[in-house]
Amino acid sequence: MERFDRLRGAVPARPHDARAIAALAANPGCARRAVMDAAGVDKDATATHLGFPAPFGQSPFAITRGNAFEALVKDSGCAELLRLLRELLGLPIPLAAYTDLGDIGGNPSAHLRHAHTLKLIDRAARDDDEAGTLYDHPLLRLEIAGHTSYLEPDVVAFRLAGRFHIVEIKSFAIVDGQAEPDKVAAAARQAAVYVLALRTMLAELGHDPARVSHEVVLVCPENFANRPAGTLLDVRRELAVLRRQLSRMARVGAIVDGLPEELTFDLAPDADGVPTRPVPELREAVRTVGARYAPECLSTCDLCFFCRDEAAAGGSTELLGRQVRDALGGVATVSEALGLADGSLTPGEGQEEIARLLRLADRIYAEAG
Amino acid sequence: MSTLAALARLRAVRTGTAQRLATVRHCHLSERPMVFIPLRLAGEAAAPLAAMVGTDPGHPHLLVVPQPRDRDLRFAFAAELAEIVLPYVEGFLKETETVERRGAEPYERCADAPQLLVPGRSALAFTLLLGRSTRFRRAEGPHAVHPSVPILGRWLTFFAQRARHPGSALLLAATEALSLHWATGQSALEDANLASLIGWIDPPPGTTGADAAREAEDPLVWPPAGPATDPGFDAEVLAPAIRAYEEAPGERAAARVAEAVRTQLDPTWRLMWRAVDLLRGLPEGRGASARWETDRGSFTAFAEQLAEGGPPQPKHDGAVAAASRLARMERAQASYDAQRAYDDPLVMAAYRLTGEAFTGTVVASDPANAEGEGRGRKLRPLLTVRTGDPVRLATGTKLGTPDRRGQQAEVVEVDGELVTLKIVKGMGRGKVATPGAVPEVGDQVCYAALSDEYQPPASLPAPEETPWTHGGPPPEYVPSTEDDQEEWS
Numbered sequence: 001m002e003r004f005d006r007l008r009g010a011v012p013a014r015p016h017d018a019r020a021i022a023a024l025a026a027n028p029g030c031a032r033r034a035v036m037d038a039a040g041v042d043k044d045a046t047a048t049h050l051g052f053p054a055p056f057g058q059s060p061f062a063i064t065r066g067n068a069f070e071a072l073v074k075d076s077g078c079a080e081l082l083r084l085l086r087e088l089l090g091l092p093i094p095l096a097a098y099t100d101l102g103d104i105g106g107n108p109s110a111h112l113r114h115a116h117t118l119k120l121i122d123r124a125a126r127d128d129d130e131a132g133t134l135y136d137h138p139l140l141r142l143e144i145a146g147h148t149s150y151l152e153p154d155v156v157a158f159r160l161a162g163r164f165h166i167v168e169i170k171s172f173a174i175v176d177g178q179a180e181p182d183k184v185a186a187a188a189r190q191a192a193v194y195v196l197a198l199r200t201m202l203a204e205l206g207h208d209p210a211r212v213s214h215e216v217v218l219v220c221p222e223n224f225a226n227r228p229a230g231t232l233l234d235v236r237r238e239l240a241v242l243r244r245q246l247s248r249m250a251r252v253g254a255i256v257d258g259l260p261e262e263l264t265f266d267l268a269p270d271a272d273g274v275p276t277r278p279v280p281e282l283r284e285a286v287r288t289v290g291a292r293y294a295p296e297c298l299s300t301c302d303l304c305f306f307c308r309d310e311a312a313a314g315g316s317t318e319l320l321g322r323q324v325r326d327a328l329g330g331v332a333t334v335s336e337a338l339g340l341a342d343g344s345l346t347p348g349e350g351q352e353e354i355a356r357l358l359r360l361a362d363r364i365y366a367e368a369g
Numbered sequence: 370m371s372t373l374a375a376l377a378r379l380r381a382v383r384t385g386t387a388q389r390l391a392t393v394r395h396c397h398l399s400e401r402p403m404v405f406i407p408l409r410l411a412g413e414a415a416a417p418l419a420a421m422v423g424t425d426p427g428h429p430h431l432l433v434v435p436q437p438r439d440r441d442l443r444f445a446f447a448a449e450l451a452e453i454v455l456p457y458v459e460g461f462l463k464e465t466e467t468v469e470r471r472g473a474e475p476y477e478r479c480a481d482a483p484q485l486l487v488p489g490r491s492a493l494a495f496t497l498l499l500g501r502s503t504r505f506r507r508a509e510g511p512h513a514v515h516p517s518v519p520i521l522g523r524w525l526t527f528f529a530q531r532a533r534h535p536g537s538a539l540l541l542a543a544t545e546a547l548s549l550h551w552a553t554g555q556s557a558l559e560d561a562n563l564a565s566l567i568g569w570i571d572p573p574p575g576t577t578g579a580d581a582a583r584e585a586e587d588p589l590v591w592p593p594a595g596p597a598t599d600p601g602f603d604a605e606v607l608a609p610a611i612r613a614y615e616e617a618p619g620e621r622a623a624a625r626v627a628e629a630v631r632t633q634l635d636p637t638w639r640l641m642w643r644a645v646d647l648l649r650g651l652p653e654g655r656g657a658s659a660r661w662e663t664d665r666g667s668f669t670a671f672a673e674q675l676a677e678g679g680p681p682q683p684k685h686d687g688a689v690a691a692a693s694r695l696a697r698m699e700r701a702q703a704s705y706d707a708q709r710a711y712d713d714p715l716v717m718a719a720y721r722l723t724g725e726a727f728t729g730t731v732v733a734s735d736p737a738n739a740e741g742e743g744r745g746r747k748l749r750p751l752l753t754v755r756t757g758d759p760v761r762l763a764t765g766t767k768l769g770t771p772d773r774r775g776q777q778a779e780v781v782e783v784d785g786e787l788v789t790l791k792i793v794k795g796m797g798r799g800k801v802a803t804p805g806a807v808p809e810v811g812d813q814v815c816y817a818a819l820s821d822e823y824q825p826p827a828s829l830p831a832p833e834e835t836p837w838t839h840g841g842p843p844p845e846y847v848p849s850t851e852d853d854q855e856e857w858s
Contacts, residue, residue, distance in 0.1 A: 055586070057600030060608050062412030173414030175501060176684045180494075224414055224502050295556035312579075320378050321556035327375035334382045341376060357722070360759065361372045364721050367728075368714040369389060 003256055004039040009266025013040025016149040022189035023300040028245050031255050032291035033301060038252040041265045043302035049267055049275045050283060052305035066171040073169050073219055073228050078134050084230035088217060096132035110150040113139040124159050125207045132160040140197035144249060153194050166194045167217040174220045174229055191216040192238035263288055295321045329354030371719040377552035385577030387551040387569040391716060393654035395709050396546050397538040397661035399484035403457050404641045406488055406634055407495050409596035410437035411603055415498040417446050419630040422453055426642040433630055435614040435623040444514045447503050451517035458483045458524055462672055482668040485528050488563045488594035488637055489544040493532055495596040500526030504681040526682045527671050534698060536660040536705035543644040554579055563640050564591035570647060592633040602633060656708030680846035687843030689832045696827035707819035711771040724761025726817030729754040736807035748796040750807040754788045754814055768816040778816060
């Protein structure tokens with residue numbers, strides 16, 4: 001733990017939200033990301049200080065719309081949601097109680113709120129009555145590389161007849177039964193994080209974790225109206241990826257052990273929170289841990305522009321995307337591949353086949369162009 | 370991705386400019402295309418915010434919805450868009466030509482067709498949504514809209530659906546059309562940014578493509594090509610302008626929103642016409658013209674359907690319609706691939722690399738070789754070609770050649786660098802081959818196992834005879850009040 005604290009510097013660890021945890025699964029092979037995330041480093045601030053601010057932002061219109069839709073679904077004790085659940089699960093749910101787990105008065109700590117969630121979920125799991133119960137604002141917990149992350153999902157856990165379902169509310173539209181595939185995929189990855197966290201909680205309480213269904217209820221606006229519609233999403237695959245990734249992160253200690261003792265990503269903020277760490281020094285520190293850049297990082301990781309610049313400077317073929325890298329049989333750099341293609345470079349062991357192909361491609365390209 | 374395309378990307382990295390992937394243009398480009406750049410309000414499924422549209426690079430039309438959440442303003446936008454798009458589209462219906470067919474009645478086909486150009490794939494998807502949200506509306510009843518709105522919806526749906534048809538050029542996404550002809554030194558994901566793609570292909574003087582592409586990623590210099598807007602612009606410029614309109618609706622407030630979105634659309638408008646110029650710089654391939662003819666046919670048929678009062682395109686295809694669409698698209702894809710290869714040595718190069726095609730020099734030719742006796746005697750000239758390409762073709766494989774499109778050959782034997790072929794189709798009925806019909810010793814030739822032959826359409830039952838295994842006949846379209854009322858919020 002002390003080691004992670006030193007890596008991060010004198011600031012509190014950045015909590016992982018479900019989006020961040022889900023994004024871990026996007027590029028599991030990246031040591032830089034694994035180390036920085038495990039240490040709870042603020043990657044956004046790091047990237048900005050390095051001169052490569054992350055290209056992400058959310059429009060105020062999207063935020064307003066998302067909040068309005070969520071409010072609509074949850075209005076009057078989740079009345080709309082209940083209608084959907086009846087349809088979707090095909091259950092005659094006569095009545096459902098609504099419990100707001102976030103509502104415990106005052107301004108309690110995450111720890112306290114989690115304890116409250118724990119208590120109520122435990123009671124729910126023991127209770128065998130047939131009436132459904134909706135639990136809004138549960139505060140879940142997940143261990144990530146030895147750190148406890150609290151997750152505050154926009155979701156509702158729904159219990160009926162001893163089974164729990166995670167309900168995820170998203171504001172992208174489903175038009176004639178179709179939605180943008182990458183948005184659905186992202187929602188499934190996030191929902192998987194909550195399923196895992198709720199299962200972990202049940203297991204801790206001594207209940208059967210399988211009582212949390214791997215089918216999550218995705219609630220989205222239907223067609224062009226604001227009327228919510230529900231779909232069941234099977235997140236078993238996402239769960240498997242997530243578990244594998246989390247177990248890898250648990251082993252992040254091995255990577256950290258191989259790093260120089262004095263290494264830190266501390267931004268050394270002054271009293272106003274403005275970073276004072278000399279940029280070249282920070283750059284060196286970040287470069288100490290190897291990254292595995294891929295163009296997909298551009299939509300998931302705060303450090304993407306920094307890593308892309310680094311990959312470009314090193315002439316890495318990773319810059320061009322996996323398809324190109326596959327076509328090049330894994331040759332690591334642009335100059336190496338071009339050298340093999342024009343014959344100025346002798347292929348190393350195991351490179352004979354790709355070298356032959358590249359030379360041929362070079363000849364045919366010259367002939368045809 | 371082929372090794373060839375990968376190599377082209379590597380070369381682009383080294384030289385700092387995009388590399389050619391084609392020697393000819395593989396999509397038809399109209400003399401008077403209509404550029405259409407839609408913007409959507411962030412967070413909404415299909416709430417149009419604005420559009421820049423027109424056929425004259427110097428005079429774009431700017432359409433704006435000053436309060437995108439207002440239903441009436443949206444339909445006003447759709448009607449305004451219809452006023453620009455429909456006259457353009459319908460203008461092509463005036464001039465037709467008669468197409469003669471063997472064994473069937475001749476029919477009329479429009480002499481030319483409209484062509485819509487959008488910036489990228491997401492604009493294409495948005496066009497489809499815009500079509501979906503307008504085509505079921507009706508001009509009468511309690512939720513009446515302007516009569517042009519549902520017509521616009523059906524045309525937009527037609528264009529967007531047709532764009533999925535391999536090789537069609539009625540609606541083109543600029544990024545896709547450019548990527549078909551140039552390889553950049555960045556990933557395919559980054560190529561989806563029109564400004565950065567054009568930066569690679571045609572960097573400003575004194576700049577490398579790589580630098581131009583990086584600069585193009587700054588949303589302040591090059592706003593996103595839509596339909597999504599830059600979140601920073603939304604927060605700092607658009608949101609206050611829309612709020613001002615809400616508080617005091619009027620021309621001045623509307624003009625403020627319009628000026629705001631204009632700053633986001635103008636750069637993309639200029640990029641779109643640069644994309645047109647870049648593509649025009651390439652000579653049109655033979656297949657592209659042929660495919661445009663098919664496009665004109667499809668356009669004519671849809672216009673007729675519309676004129677006869679056919680129902681709007683259904684939300685879901687019925688079983689028969691879906692199967693026939695799929696079969697049509699598969700055939701179109703195969704013939705599109707083959708045509709491009711036969712039109713363009715650079716496209717053919719990828720097949721040579723995988724051994725499905727080869728080029729070489731004729732080392733032996735027997736144009737008089739024949740098979741059969743008497744009346745059944747047929748000319749079957751034999752050729753032996755020496756090639757340096759890695760040929761991977763089995764005996765009996767049917768081959769075509771770009772130089773003699775009507776002919777078909779068959780592999781007789783592959784022996785190291787020597788390939789022996791027999792020409793089995795397209796030799797005519799003469800006793801001897803016409804001069805030039807058979808390559809001579811010393812000629813450079815190219816053969817490929819790609820077929821662009823006519824394939825008969827799949828035989829499927831009529832929709833009303835859909836078997837119960839496939840859900841039975843699809844229900845007939847009845848305009849429903851639900852569709853008129855459907856919110857568009």
